[in-house]
Amino acid sequence: MTDPVSRLQLRHFRLIxxxxxxGQLSVAADHLAMTQPAASRTLAETERLIGAPLFERHAKGMRPTPVGEVMARHARLLLGGxxxxxxELGAFRAGRSGTVRVGAVTGAAVGFVVPAIRALKREANNPAVRVEVAPSVDLMxxxxxxxxxFVLSRVPRGVEVGRLEVLHGRVEHLALLARSGHPLLRETGLQLKDLAGCAWIAQKQGMPIREAIEQRHVIAGIDPPQDVIESSSLLMTLAYLHGSDAISPVAREVSDLLVGTGSGGVAELPMTERITLSPYHLIRQKRMPISPLAGRLLELVLERLTA
Known part of the structure; x- marks a missing residue:
């Protein structure tokens, strides 16, 4: 018997x-430069070939059925490939050695991805490199x-871990930044209790850095920060710190970069307590081929993680 999936053509996967x-057939048709009747016929043909409905119609549009979820995931992988x-073909035609796409949380990007890309650029002929810096949920x-x-990321709850190959982990430490000239910089041996009443700018609740800060407050027996501006943007954070006495938690690698170069106009508060985040990991997807260039960058990142 012929596998029903093998009878699908590229146009079927594109529509799925x-x-x-x-979430709407009309919008999907416009995106694919199809008429809506043609899209309806193609979807009906796809469901007939599969032998099951792929989408449920509701007042606000369409959502995948369980079978549709499976087909949509594989459609994304196929089309992404x-x-x-x-x-990659365009890169080779342009005389470059290939393309690589890597994602990382901020500290990992600064500490490990940037040095690895520098090393790759010394080895490869004008590689096309795309780096996505984002929270772990988006990266995954x-x-x-x-x-x-591949990514340097934490594994969010609910992810199908069986689809992942986890290569190496790294514990992340935090530093607390404030503007240069902040009154607290004149102190020594600061503890979290000494920051009571301070304004903060930090990631939103539920994000790793914010969770680590709140947990350390709870462990110390003090209330978590109440006056908090929520932002995951480093540029927004720096701009806010410059014009206020707020403080902000950042990854150690980010603090070392900003304070060490003096380019951020910020300084690190002299805290006595070490604040540690849950580890992130170097992760790729199982059975998903990557280009030789991506494989080499992965090796360079892994070398630095295990050094």
Whole structure:
């Protein structure tokens, strides 16, 4: 018996992916430059070939059925692979050695991805490198959708860990930054209790850095920060620190970069307590091929993580 999936053509997968992404057949049709009747016929043909409905219709559009979820995930991987093949081919035609797409949380990007890219640039002929710096939830989505070759990320709850190859982990430490000239910089041996009443700018609740700060306050028997501006943008954080007496928690690698170069106009508070985050890991997707260039960058990152 012929496998029903093998009878699908690229146009079927493109429509599945577009409907899953946009949630409406009309929008998916516009995205694919199809008429809505043609999209309806193609979707009906796809469901007939699969032998099951792929989407449920509701008042606000369409959502995947359980079968549709499976097909949408594989459509994203297939189409992402085609996009990557096109990008690699374009890179070779332009005389470059290939393409690589990597994602990382901020501290890992500064501490390990940047030095590895510098080393890669010394080895390869004008490589095309794309770096996505984002929270772990977004990075993991991009990895599993085939948009990234590998990531330095935490594994969020609910992720199918069986799809992941975890290569190495690294514990992350925090530093607390304030503007140069902040009154607290005149003190020594600061503890969290000495920061009571300070304004903060930090990630939103539930994010690793914010959780680590709040947990350390609880362990110390003091109330977590109440006056908090929420932002994951480093540029926003620096701008806010410059014009206020707020403080901000950042990864140690970020603090070393900003304070060490003197380019951020900030300084590190002299804390006696070490604040540690849950570890992030070097992760790739199992059974997902990556380009030789991506494989080499992964090796360079791994060398630095294990050094």
């Amino acid at each position: 992916g577009a409907v899953a992404e946009h 085609l996009d990557q093949a096109e990008a 989505d991009s990895l599993l959708n085939g948009d990234l070759d």
